[in-house]
Amino acid sequence: MAHEIPVTEPRVRGKRPPQGDPVVDRAFALLGAFDARRRSMTLGELARRSGIPTSSTLRLAGRLVAWGALERDAEGRYSIGLRLWEVASLAPRAQGLKQVAMPYMGDLEEVTRQHVLLAVRDGDQGLLVERLSSHLAMPVLYRVGGRLPLHSTGVGLVLLAYAESEFQEEVLGRPLVHEPEKVAVSPAALRRTLAAIRQDGLHVLRRRAPQPLVSVAAPVFGADDRIAAALSVVVPLEHAEPRLLGPAVRTAARAISRGLGAQRSIGLVPAP
Amino acid sequence: MAHEIPVTEPRVRGKRPPQGDPVVDRAFALLGAFDARRRSMTLGELARRSGIPTSSTLRLAGRLVAWGALERDAEGRYSIGLRLWEVASLAPRAQGLKQVAMPYMGDLEEVTRQHVLLAVRDGDQGLLVERLSSHLAMPVLYRVGGRLPLHSTGVGLVLLAYAESEFQEEVLGRPLVHEPEKVAVSPAALRRTLAAIRQDGLHVLRRRAPQPLVSVAAPVFGADDRIAAALSVVVPLEHAEPRLLGPAVRTAARAISRGLGAQRSIGLVPAP
Incomplete structure (x- = not known):
């Protein structure tokens, strides 16, 4: 992943860490060791996952616990702390939005x-900032804070369609595959899809796997009139009525854009 | 605040920072400099707020931007980054709950x-993990990620009522004041309130200021059968029907407790 910090320092026992920045990188490497499958880890697991020697991991984790970036439970397992969550809740692109x-x-x-x-959009992936789900909703694919591919999800395609053209070309130049079917994405077809999304200000994506669903997605614009987010409704393919869902998603996306201070109406009110 | 790291190192120009941990503390002091009123800051503001020399702030902030803990906008202002939010979304006590x-x-x-x-509860304050608000709802007091006093809010009193008795005694021993009225809280009255909450498994708080409201709050228990959170509905005092809201809040709190794996029923189904 683009955001992971490579651990540059070799694991040499007893060697003092170099002065300054690498210590900071190591502290964040500890935080970056957590993911959705590893929300709590022992000291040993944390050291292995981060590639930092156990003694340094213990010392650094102690500093992180003291600040509240990590918490340690009765069994000695570490997890992400409430103080970090509190600070992170100030992120304009996530909580503010x-x-x-x-x-x-x-x-x-x-x-x-x-x-x-x-x-x-964060780098070349989508990041799910929020999800509201009814009790009756079908089993869900994504969790809040989780990442999703740009080229094969409704919100991802909308984010890509309104991204800078250099970035679009970069993505179009890569070998892309629809997961989990492992079907190759045609760059020409993807280019047409992106153009159609910009034309309509909306995307209706039908997928058969991993489950039959329809995603109806629309762009949300920020105060700078550039794309800030993508909003979608995901419903089971059976009984889905995208013609009815489209206006609802568009209306909500437009309201959010206005709330963010957007002036732009392109893509929000497409020509009939 | 219990979580803030004092900046121990004096501001001496040109002095190299000591090796190891203090650098980590400084990095987190930069993150801790942000709050709800300062969601984006220039380099100078960041240095002033954190008490770290500008040159060190620039260097450290650069590392934090590289990792994604901070973001820097076109005008050079720093804000909390999306990658930090992503990692923080793994905090069991916030996002998991x-x-x-x-x-x-x-x-x-x-x-x-x-x-x-x-x-x-985080230390001696409540931390608002989530808030759902209708369009029609009265103007709101608290934001997600914001802190609230334990002794004068519905959720705070519930969190306090089910906290360890040592902590309760510590709070009861302090001079407490209702904001914004500046009315002193009687320790004896607070003690009776906490006992009544434990008896009823519910608290109905009526407040006149800063606006007339009723908060109906109930405890949420975790898998360890200890209090994990407090859930409340906050409605305008006028037309409020706490007798009707109580069962709704209790029912939802119970459902959440069960979802967290709680076995405990005390306080969830009080005697009639």
Whole structure:
């Protein structure tokens, strides 16, 4: 992943870490060792996952616990701490956006009784900032804070369609595959899809796997009139009525854009 | 605040920072410099707020931007980064709890059309983990990621009522004041309130300021059968029907507790 810090220092016992920055990188490597499958780890697991010697891991983790970036439970397992979550809740591109979006996402969830997703682009992936799901909704694919591919999800395609053209070309130049079917994506077809999304200000994606679903996604614009996020409703393929869902998703996306201070109307009110 | 790291090193120009841990503390001091009123800062503001010399701030902030803990906008202002938010979303006591609670919070919001709050205790304060608010809801007091006093909010009193008795005694021993009225809290009255909450498994708090409201709050228990969070509905005092809200809040809190793996029923089903 683009964000992972390579551990440059070899594991040499007894060697003092170099002065300054590498210590900071190591501290963040400890944080980066956690993921959705590893939300709590022993000291040994943390050391192995981060590639940092156990003695340094113990010392660094102690500093992180003291600050509240990590917490340690009664069995000595480490997990991400509440203080880190508190600070992270100030991230404008996640919580700030979410704060504006939530009431409108609630409306959509109430109308559709399924999943409502809000995602932003981070590097070459989408990051799910919020998800509202009804009790009755079908089993869900993504978790809040999780990543999703740009080229094979409704929100991802919308984020890609409104990204800078250099970035689009870079993505189009790569070998892309639809997971989990392992079907290759045609760059020409993807290019047409992106153009159509910009034309319509909406994307309706039908997928058969991993489960039959329809995702109806629309762009959310920020105060700089550039794309800030993508909003979607994900419903089971059976009984889905994208013609009815489209206007609802568009309306909510437009309301969120206005809430963020966007002036742009392109893509929000497409020509009939 | 218990979590803030004092900046131990004096501001001496040109002095090399000591090796190892203090650098980590400084990196986190930069993160801790952000708050709800300062979500984005220039380099100078960041240095002033954190008490770290500008040259060190620049260097450290560069590392944090490289990792994604901070982001830097076109005007050079720093804000909390998306990668930090992503890692923080793995915090069991915040996002993990929220994931279980959200559908039930959604139900409560749909029924009440006002505010639904979920808070955990962190040190001697409550931390708002989630808030669902209807469009029509009265202006709101608290933001997600924000802190609230234990002794004068519905969720805070519930968190305090089920906390360890040593901690309760410590709080009862302090001079406590209701904000914004500046009315002193009587320790004896607070003690009776906490006992009544444990008896009822519910608290109905009526407040006149800063606005007339009723908060109806109930405890949420975790897999260890200890208090994990407090759930509340906050409605305008006028037209509030706490007798009707109580069972709704209790029911949702119980459902969340079960979702977290709690066995405990004390306080969830009080005697009639």
